[in-house]
Amino acid sequence: MALMISELEQTAAEATARLADVADLDALAALDAEFLGKKSALTTAKKQLGGLDPDERKAAGQAVNEIRKRVEAEIADARARLTATARAQQLEAERLDLTELRNDIRRGSMHLVTQSRDRLEDVFVGMGFTVAEGPEVETAWYNFEALNIPEWHPARGSFDTIFVNLGEPEEVMLRSHTSPVQIRTMENTEPPIYIVAPGRTFRTDTADATHLPAFNQIEGLVIDRGITMGDLAGTIDEFVRAFFGGEVKTRLRPSYFPFTEPSAEFDISRPDGSWLELGGCGMVHPNVLRNCGIDPEEWQGFAFGFGIDRLAVMRYQLDDIRELVNNDVRFLRQF
Amino acid sequence: MKVTLSWLREFAPDIDGDPVELGEILSALGLAVEEMEIIGDIVDGVVLAKVLDLRPHPDADKIQLVDVDSGDGKPLQVCCGAFNMAVGDLIPFATIGTTMPNGMEIAQREMRGQTSNGMCCSGAEIGFGDDHDGILILNDRVVDGAAIGAPLGEALGVQADVLWDLEVNANRPDAMSVAGVARDLAAALGVPFSFPSYDPPRSDESAADLLDVEIADPSLCGRFVATVLRNVTVGTSPAWIQNRLTQLGMRPINSIVDISNYVMLELGQPNHTFDLATIPNGRLRVRRAGEGETLTTLDGVERTLTAIDGVIADDSDQVVSLAGVMGGASTEISESTTDVLLEMAWWDPPSISRTVKRLNLPSEASTRFRRGADWGDNIDRAMQRFIQLATEQGAVAVTGQIDVAGTVPDRAPVRVRPTKVNGLLGTDLTAADMAGHLVSIGFDATEVDGDLDVIVPTWRWDAATETDIAEEVARMYGYANIVRTVPKGEAAGGLSEYQQARRLVREVLLGAGCDETLPMPFLAPGDLRSAGLPEDGVTLTNPLVHEESVLRTSLLPGQLKAIAYNQSHRSADVAFFEIDHVYLPSPEGQLLPDEREFLAVALAGEEAPAAVAVLDLLERALALPNVQLKPATPPGLHATRTAEVIIAGRTRGYVGEVDPTVLENYGVDGRVAWLELDLGEVLNGPHGSRKYTPISKYPSSDIDLAFEVSDSVAAGQVATSLRKGGGKLLQDVELFDVYRGAGLPEGTRSLAYRLRFQAPDHTLTDAEVAEARQSCIDTVAKQQKATLRG
Structure with missing residues (x-):
């Protein structure tokens, strides 16, 4: 029996030597079969243990088991080593330069004017307003007359209106403000009314770095019981703080618009303490309310308006407003 | 309207304070300060000089040599680039060592070999008016007794003053005058305001004996006041009048015109002077013009008048003046005028506005009349002021005035x-x-x-x-004292369902890699034709430029222009979308155009399927019901690669490619995949409805079918037939292969579909699947004349 054990020790030493050189998992599987399989010396020796007398069998059994465990452990080590190497080789083979594919999926850019408009809408929606829209080609009634600007009024000239070849001369025009939307809303809706009306407006301004003949404005209109000029000033203040930041201050200065009275310009403060004129506002003129079938003794309200494009120009310090209509991707994709 | 502090103080002497703070107060009164300037503060070193000699520079054409006397009586040579001086002229002269308002220091210089010992100055260079053209000639501008070499401020009688340029709103006719601004400012400061009293001497002659005025149309003229000045000489005004006019931005003309402008600026009352010799019998008649009557106005233009124009006619009813707008040439003051008929009136603002607008003749006077001048005491005050200034210059005023009343506004409490x-x-x-x-x-x-x-x-x-x-x-x-509050209303804000869906569309297209564009909605004439579209766009009657005179009826031209622009700037394959208005021809009986909100997607360098893929995204994002594509040949688009987009049975737009001829017309390289939808109709139509169906617990069966289909039959039609044939058990239809070529007859292709069948409540039997499969094959064969491939 001692001979058998010493042969097994020899076999184990051979296994150790060959495992050190094993090249891959397939070769390892072959070694596994050779040294631990059914026909291996270790398996055969275990079967032969039954023929020994009990005293000898115990000592021999322990020795065979010890050798087998050692070989098993060595094979497991080799398997772990080979598996790690194989995985490392696979990973190395799959190496990618991830910067090669960077621009495959590109999100488009939302136009700056839309971004500004959406932001404004969202702020006003948060303040309880809905968003009203209307046509860009309008009649003199909606663009002027209903707004208390009769045909002879000097203010008409200041709008530099673009007219179109429909109806009588100067009867149909490209709207010079979004105020016609206010009129249409008041005609079709019972107060209370809380709307903002964003949209494109038109003037006979030759396109240059600071002007476009077609540009975008947003106007607000509130009609309710007991609305005061204090509410107007407070609403503008609340909007400006929400949109520009809490540190920005507002002020109202007397001005004149035929459709509001009292009328005001509203300014916002710059960081250096100076004031920037942002837009116009005022209490809706009783004639305008009457023109829309609203009793000015029962309802009062205010309106305000300012440019959307200008906000985009200010925010990004654009040096040429025409970029907003050129649609050059080198511009569009910056935002 | 410009005002100076010194002039304001003639009405409210106690107006005082920091010019910036006073400007803030003016702004808070609604008289917004557009600009503030310290004027008349002529820098030390600029003196009154006299031109002694002028001669060409021997080696330069653009400059000449000037000898000036700058006070010591000796000629001092200067090189000067202006040529408007004559020998003997008085000019502003900056001596050596002077630091000019722009910071330049005057030093002795060599200019092409000649020494220059100072600088002859323009008005703008010394901060005296805005005039950059040539040297300021001061011959008639200096105060009496001013010495050559005297500091210029002293010689001109000007002192440092504050000038505010105010924006005066259309509802403030009163603030179109120095006195009116002073009234507001004095009230805000709580200091006294009053008019000086003017009491010029009068002759024994009576205005009533010389003049006869009739207001034939009282709705035109509320009040007409006139008198006569004799012994008038038309010369130059005293320096102080010229200085004030210059400060307020008016150019001195002659003594009579200057007084007229001075009184208008000071008191806001426009006024008109006639040469009395040209007014037979001193008779004037205020009336409306007859249609087609003519008048040559004092700018030399013959005007044809209409019945809306107010006029002043003479004894023979000849029109001699366009009321409140412009005088006539035949009665204008000239060098030979000695007797002047001075008129001040109040004209109906709408009447004046209509005439000004019709003839495009704005003026300082008509601007005041349009806003509504003063018909009260101010007319009498302005008459007195005019007469005072004229008599100071030697004129003789007759006693009294003609004062005829028309209709003035009601001033009941x-x-x-x-x-x-x-x-x-x-x-x-x-x-x-x-x-x-x-x-x-x-x-x-x-x-x-x-x-x-x-x-x-x-x-x-x-x-x-x-x-x-x-x-x-x-x-x-x-306004600053009004306490700020917010409305107590309880309205809930929000975007409409339409507005939310539009934002979703935008997000989907951004996610698809398209950049949002917003071209202006104007097209050039011919743009629609170049895009193969009918030329029925609304046109502008007063376009700024010819290239922007038509309103678009489609987003196609604007998108093609944008693509061509980018291609010419080396950005070839752009992907754009646009959501904006188009203006279709007015429907019968409607004045306004049929304005709609369209969506366009333009993919440069892509073929039609790319546009279909975008439509597919939108279909899923918006849950559009029953979207069908039907081959179509709309104008402007590719005749064999375009389909009508039918949503829930209604045509809502087109998808495909742009016609290669149109691309050529617009100078676009390569193909452009195109999608245009009437977004308004799409979003106002059915969409967004999604229903829950429980997921079947039973296995599904997939079956592949390939058909030989004529090129004239759309794959979409085959899929529709498959769905019909497959009935409720058919869960999904996917086109997974298209093949043309060997083994197939000319004009056909093979379309291979994978069909997935599944029942909600049991495992399908082989017999059920076979039956559904056969039904699919039969339906396709019957409806699309397509045969199953072996």
Whole structure:
């Protein structure tokens, strides 16, 4: 029996030597079969243990088991080593330069004017307003007359209106403000009314770095019981703080618009303490309310308006407003 | 309107303070300061000089040599680039060592070999007016006894002053004058305001004996006042008048025109002078023009008049003046004029406005009449002021004036309810507070039973209602003092369903890699034709440029222009979308065009399927029901690669490619995949409805079918037939292969579909699947004349 054990020790030493050189998992599987399989010396020796007398069998059994465990452990080590190497080789083979594919999926850019408009809408929606829209080609009634600007009024000239070849001369025009939307809303809706009306407006301004003949404005209109000029000033203040930041201050200065009275310009403060004129506002003129079938003794309200494009120009310090209509991707994709 | 501090002080001597703070107060009164400037502060070293000799520079054409006397009587040589001087002229001269307002230091210089010992100055260079053209000639501008070499300020009689350029709103005719601005500012500062009294000498002759005026149309003219000045010489005005006109931006012309402008600027009353010799019998008649009557105005233009124009006619009813707008050439003051008929009137603002607009003839005078001048005492005051200034220059005024009345605005007291005013402003003012504010600017306010009876002054034509008066109260109380509140309304804000869906569309397209574009909606004539579209766009009657004179009826031209622009700037394969208005021809019986909101997607360098893929994204994002594509040949698009987009049975647009001829017309390289939808109709139509179906627990069966299909049959039609044939068990249809070529007849292709069948409540039997499969094959064969491939 001692001979058998010493042969097994020899076999184990051979296994150790060959495992050190094993090249891959397939070769390892072959070694596994050779040294631990059914026909291996270790398996055969275990079967032969039954023929020994009990005293000898115990000592021999322990020795065979010890050798087998050692070989098993060595094979497991080799398997772990080979598996790690194989995985490392696979990973190395799959190496990618991830910067090669960077621009495959590109999100488009939302136009700056839309971004500004959406932001404004969202702020006003948060303040309880809905968003009203209307046509860009309008009649003199909606663009002027209903707004208390009769045909002879000097203010008409200041709008530099673009007219179109429909109806009588100067009867149909490209709207010079979004105020016609206010009129249409008041005609079709019972107060209370809380709307903002964003949209494109038109003037006979030759396109240059600071002007476009077609540009975008947003106007607000509130009609309710007991609305005061204090509410107007407070609403503008609340909007400006929400949109520009809490540190920005507002002020109202007397001005004149035929459709509001009292009328005001509203300014916002710059960081250096100076004031920037942002837009116009005022209490809706009783004639305008009457023109829309609203009793000015029962309802009062205010309106305000300012440019959307200008906000985009200010925010990004654009040096040429025409970029907003050129649609050059080198511009569009910056935002 | 420009005003100077010194001039304001002639009406309110106590106006004082920091110019910036005074400017803030003016702005808070609604007289926004557009610009503030310290003027007349002529820098040390600039003196009055006299031109002694002028001669060419021997080696330069653009400059000449000037000898000036700068005070010591000796000629001093200067090189000068201006050529408007004559020998003997008085000019401003910057001596060596002077630091000019722009920071330049004057030093002795060599210019092409000649020494220059100072600089002859233009008005702008020394901060005296805006004139950059040539050297300022001062021959008639210096005060009496001014010595050559005297500091220029002293020689011109100017002192440092503050100039404000104010933006005056259309409802403030009163503030179109120095006196009117002084009234407001004095009230705000709480200092006294008054008019100086003018009492010029008069001759024994009586205006009533010399003039005869009739107002034939009282609706045109509220008041017409006239008198006569004799012994008038038309010369140059005294320096102080010229200086003030220059400061306020007017160019001195001659003594009579200058007085006319001076009085207008000072008191806001426009006025007109006729050469009395050209007015037979001193008779004038105010009336409307007859249609087609003509008048040559003093700018030499013959004007054809209409019945809306107000005119002044003479004894023979010949029109001699366009009332309130421009005088006639035949009665104009000339060098030979000795007797002047001086007229001041109040004209109906709408009448003046219509004529100014019709003839495009704005002027300082008509601007004041259009806003509503003063028909009250101010006319008499302005008459006196004019006569005073004229008589100071030697004219002789006759006694009295003709004063004829037409229809003036009603000035009955306006009942003002303090509760209404407070309710409008959000203030808590007493009736007495309000009255105090109103009285401070010349309104009359009396308390009656807790209300106020307010008489609006004649210089505030525009202010005639309770609301107008509330505005005046707010203005004088101060907008800044109004306590800020927010409306107590409980309205819930929000975007409409349409607006939310539109934002979703935008997000989907951004996610698809398209950049949003917003071209202006104008097209050039011919743009629509170049895009293969009918030329039925609305046209602008007063376009700025010819290239922007038509309103688009499609987003196609604008997108193609944008693509061509980018391609010409080396950005080839752009992907754009646009959501914006188009303006279709007005429907029968409707004045306004049929304005719609369209969506366009333009993919440069892509073929039609790319546009279909975008449509597919939108279909899923919006849950559009039953989207069908049907081959179509709309104008402007590719005849064999375009389909009508039918949503829930209605045509909503087109998808495919742009016609290669159109691309060529627009200079676009390569293909452009195109999608245009009537977004308004799409979003106002059915969409967004999604229903839950429980997921079947039973296995599904997939079957592949390939058909030989004629090229004339759309794959979409085959899929529709498959769905019909497959019935309820058919869960999904996917086109997974398209093949053309060997083994297939010409004009056909193979379309291979994978069909997935599944039942909600049991495992399908082989027989059920076979039956559904056969039904699919039969339906496709019957409806699409397509055969199953072996």
